[in-house]
Amino acid sequence: MNSQYEDVLRVLEDCVKACNQCFDACLKEEDVKMMANCIRLDRECADSCSYAIQAITRESPFTAQILKLCADICEKCAEECAKHDHDHCQKCAEACRKCAQACRSAA
Amino acid sequence: MNSQYEDVLRVLEDCVKACNQCFDACLKEEDVKMMANCIRLDRECADSCSYAIQAITRESPFTAQILKLCADICEKCAEECAKHDHDHCQKCAEACRKCAQACRSAA
Amino acid sequence: MNSQYEDVLRVLEDCVKACNQCFDACLKEEDVKMMANCIRLDRECADSCSYAIQAITRESPFTAQILKLCADICEKCAEECAKHDHDHCQKCAEACRKCAQACRSAA
Amino acid sequence: MNSQYEDVLRVLEDCVKACNQCFDACLKEEDVKMMANCIRLDRECADSCSYAIQAITRESPFTAQILKLCADICEKCAEECAKHDHDHCQKCAEACRKCAQACRSAA
Numbered sequence: 457m458n459s460q461y462e463d464v465l466r467v468l469e470d471c472v473k474a475c476n477q478c479f480d481a482c483l484k485e486e487d488v489k490m491m492a493n494c495i496r497l498d499r500e501c502a503d504s505c506s507y508a509i510q511a512i513t514r515e516s517p518f519t520a521q522i523l524k525l526c527a528d529i530c531e532k533c534a535e536e537c538a539k540h541d542h543d544h545c546q547k548c549a550e551a552c553r554k555c556a557q558a559c560r561s562a563a
Numbered sequence: 564m565n566s567q568y569e570d571v572l573r574v575l576e577d578c579v580k581a582c583n584q585c586f587d588a589c590l591k592e593e594d595v596k597m598m599a600n601c602i603r604l605d606r607e608c609a610d611s612c613s614y615a616i617q618a619i620t621r622e623s624p625f626t627a628q629i630l631k632l633c634a635d636i637c638e639k640c641a642e643e644c645a646k647h648d649h650d651h652c653q654k655c656a657e658a659c660r661k662c663a664q665a666c667r668s669a670a
Numbered sequence: 671m672n673s674q675y676e677d678v679l680r681v682l683e684d685c686v687k688a689c690n691q692c693f694d695a696c697l698k699e700e701d702v703k704m705m706a707n708c709i710r711l712d713r714e715c716a717d718s719c720s721y722a723i724q725a726i727t728r729e730s731p732f733t734a735q736i737l738k739l740c741a742d743i744c745e746k747c748a749e750e751c752a753k754h755d756h757d758h759c760q761k762c763a764e765a766c767r768k769c770a771q772a773c774r775s776a777a
Numbered sequence: 778m779n780s781q782y783e784d785v786l787r788v789l790e791d792c793v794k795a796c797n798q799c800f801d802a803c804l805k806e807e808d809v810k811m812m813a814n815c816i817r818l819d820r821e822c823a824d825s826c827s828y829a830i831q832a833i834t835r836e837s838p839f840t841a842q843i844l845k846l847c848a849d850i851c852e853k854c855a856e857e858c859a860k861h862d863h864d865h866c867q868k869c870a871e872a873c874r875k876c877a878q879a880c881r882s883a884a
Contacts, residue, residue, distance in 0.1 A: 465794070469790050469830075472831070473786070473834045476831065476835035480836040484599070486596075487596070488598075489593075489594070489595040489596065492590045492591070492595050495602065496587075499606060500730055500731070500732060502834070502835070503721070504732075506831060507717070509790075509793065510793070510823065513794045513797035513798060513823070514713075514797035514823070515798075516714055517710075517711075517714070517746070518714060518718075518742070518746075521739055525739055528732070576683050576723075579724070580679070580727045583724065583727035583729075584728075586728055587728050587729040606835075607838070607839060609727070609728070610831065613723070614828055616683075616686065617824065620686060620687045620689075620691060621690035621691075621693055621716070622690075622691075622694040624821070625846070625853075629846065632842055635842065636839055639838070694817075697813045697816060700810075701810075702809040702810040702813050703810065706804045706805070707804075709804060709816065710804055
């Protein structure tokens with residue numbers, strides 16, 4: 457496997473986890489309405505990272521493009537999560553920022 | 564393609580659409596908190612139907628099992644959506660019930 | 671749902687089916703080796719179309735980008751399938767070409 | 778996150794990787810025909826593990842059922858891969874066996 461892509465794998469896996477845990481936790485918050493955009497972007501981001509993991513591991517000829525898309529989505533999710541003080545949002549913002557950078561530099 | 568599985572394809576496609584439209588609409592409702600479980604199950608159901616579509620069309624050796632799982636998830640999503648008066652929830656409940664039956668009888 | 675995106679839905683659904691049926695049929699061919707790239711691209715294309723369907727139906731803010739990526743993948747799959755005389759390859763090439771155009775003009 | 782499910786995450790991630798690397802490597806083998814069933818099951822297994830990862834991380838109410846399905850698929854993939862001497866097949870068989878056990882005991 458392409459080693460530049462290999463490096464981004466664990467970061468993507470952590471990002472899937474952070475986004476989905478944030479999705480779940482947001483749905484359990486008192487003020488769910490305030491979290492609506494976060495919930496939406498968590499799903500978008502978890503799905504794009506999951507797709508990128510599949511692409512990298514199967515040596516997809518489209519990996520670079522998929523990682524660029526994934527970086528864009530991670531950035532938007534990071535921006536939204538960063539607005540909220542909840543622990544799960546702050547963790548998710550951090551995971552998404554890290555993932556956006558890793559995808560961008562690997563692509 | 565196995566014709567008993569072929570019949571369930573359009574129903575699954577309609578269910579992905581109904582669940583995702585309900586997911587989107589729930590996130591835009593005034594009272595998002597009341598819709599939290601619906602949002603969660605809409606995602607679960609859209610994803611399981613999407614997985615079932617892939618299984619059927621590629622002649623997966625696990626199609627019957629995947630359809631059984633999908634039927635279970637559709638039923639739970641239908642139950643939850645049926646509790647809410649919103650048009651998108653009622654439509655989704657109907658699509659999920661139809662899909663649960665189709666998956667169950669094809670499996 | 672955005673009506674320009676709505677129009678592309680059925681085309682994407684047909685493309686998932688054509689690609690996965692081609693994937694399955696290629697694996698059953700006498701000369702599987704000749705079909706290796708077709709098998710690979712069928713999977714890529716089915717997965718990107720499936721991802722695009724999810725994006726469209728849940729009103730993803732990234733739908734345009736996802737459809738552009740999907741169009742690129744559909745085109746490569748169409749090119750490869752067009753090289754082979756098998757019925758399933760010719761059908762798949764046609765479905766992919768149609769899907770590439772629909773994704774491109776909707777994006 | 779449920780700690781019994783947490784433990785199975787890395788195993789699932791490794792299995793996605795092993796299956797997809799085996800899928801890619803099988804398509805590059807001299808005798809692709811001999812690998813046809815392996816190629817098919819690698820895809821099935823990577824997809825079910827990817828689905829299980831999403832389920833676990835978002836606290837899906839269907840996680841136990843999804844892990845049972847995943848265990849069944851991992852076992853079939855392990856059986857097929859074990860028949861072939863290629864390094865990637867042997868590695869994949871090992872990853873699938875480990876994953877089947879982890880999914881079974883977590884479910």
